[in-house]
Amino acid sequence: MLEVSNVSKSYFSGNQTRKALNGIDMTVSKGEVVGLVGESGSGKSTLSRVVMQLESADDGSIAFNGQLVTRKNRKSFYQASQLIFQNASAALNPSWTVREILLEPLRTMKGDREAHIRRMLGRVKLSETYLHRYPSELSGGEQQRVNLLRSLLVEPDLLICDEIVSNLDRLIQREIIDLLLELNREMGMSILFIAHDLPAVMYACDRIYVMKDGRMVDESVKKDGVFHFSHTYAKRLFDSVLGNRMKE
Numbered sequence: 290m291l292e293v294s295n296v297s298k299s300y301f302s303g304n305q306t307r308k309a310l311n312g313i314d315m316t317v318s319k320g321e322v323v324g325l326v327g328e329s330g331s332g333k334s335t336l337s338r339v340v341m342q343l344e345s346a347d348d349g350s351i352a353f354n355g356q357l358v359t360r361k362n363r364k365s366f367y368q369a370s371q372l373i374f375q376n377a378s379a380a381l382n383p384s385w386t387v388r389e390i391l392l393e394p395l396r397t398m399k400g401d402r403e404a405h406i407r408r409m410l411g412r413v414k415l416s417e418t419y420l421h422r423y424p425s426e427l428s429g430g431e432q433q434r435v436n437l438l439r440s441l442l443v444e445p446d447l448l449i450c451d452e453i454v455s456n457l458d459r460l461i462q463r464e465i466i467d468l469l470l471e472l473n474r475e476m477g478m479s480i481l482f483i484a485h486d487l488p489a490v491m492y493a494c495d496r497i498y499v500m501k502d503g504r505m506v507d508e509s510v511k512k513d514g515v516f517h518f519s520h521t522y523a524k525r526l527f528d529s530v531l532g533n534r535m536k537e
């Protein structure tokens with residue numbers, strides 16, 4: 290479904306060039322939940338922005354269902370693929386009600402948009418009473434549900450979640466992750482789950498990529514609930530949490 294091939298990206302600042310992405314290969318197949326981890330600054334968010342064509346790659350290609358994704362055709366890609374960020378409150382327009390926020394992505398939809406929203410509210414376990422509230426009247430977890438729902442309304446095939454549970458407490462984190470997994474099972478939606486929280490990634494994902502200094506250094510598929518890494522850095526990273534897993 291999503292195929293990232295040999296993608297590189299450099300930034301220039303203060304007379305210096307820094308390679309944020311260095312020959313990255315990554316795939317996400319239909320219905321797969323894939324994790325992307327790595328220390329701060331390893332390039333995870335840059336990769337998600339390049340995939341979404343919010344920034345251009347210097348080299349390499351992004352393909353979705355066999356079609357090359359470019360800045361020119363990114364609008365049609367956005368029907369099939371959605372990106373959500375960590376900071377839900379910043380992503381939601383504070384002067385709009387939840388109803389207005391949710392109507393916005395459906396501007397071009399034909400048919401009963403309000404009915405579609407009411408149907409989808411249940412999926413993220415919010416009631417209709419929330420429709421008239423403003424973002425400031427919602428808890429962090431509720432804001433992230435609205436943010437998530439806004440992305441789900443267009444029924445994407447792929448959801449890229451960039452640190453979406455980082456600011457939430459453990460219980461709410463678990464609720465949001467379980468919600469994502471339910472959507473994955475029921476709608477067959479693929480998920481690229483970018484996070485620092487290794488126990489959460491190990492719990493949620495079928496396969497995990499590990500990035501370091503702009504390179505993809507390791508990859509592992511979950512077998513009998515366990516991941517096996519071979520790269521020294523990845524091993525060290527995951528060994529430190531083995532006794533501390535988010536229990537299924």
Ligand SMILES: Nc1ncnc2c1ncn2[C@@H]1O[C@H](COP(=O)(O)OP(=O)(O)OP(=O)(O)O)[C@@H](O)[C@H]1O
Nearest residue numbers: 300301302309327328329330331332333334335336
């Ligand atoms: N707009 C930019 N201009 C210059 N350098 C940038 C820019 N965006 C990112 N970088 C640099 O690129 C590298 C990768 O950053 P990126 O935000 O992708 O890392 P990350 O793995 O997502 O980190 P974190 O986990 O802290 O969010 C870092 O060295 C960062 O300083």
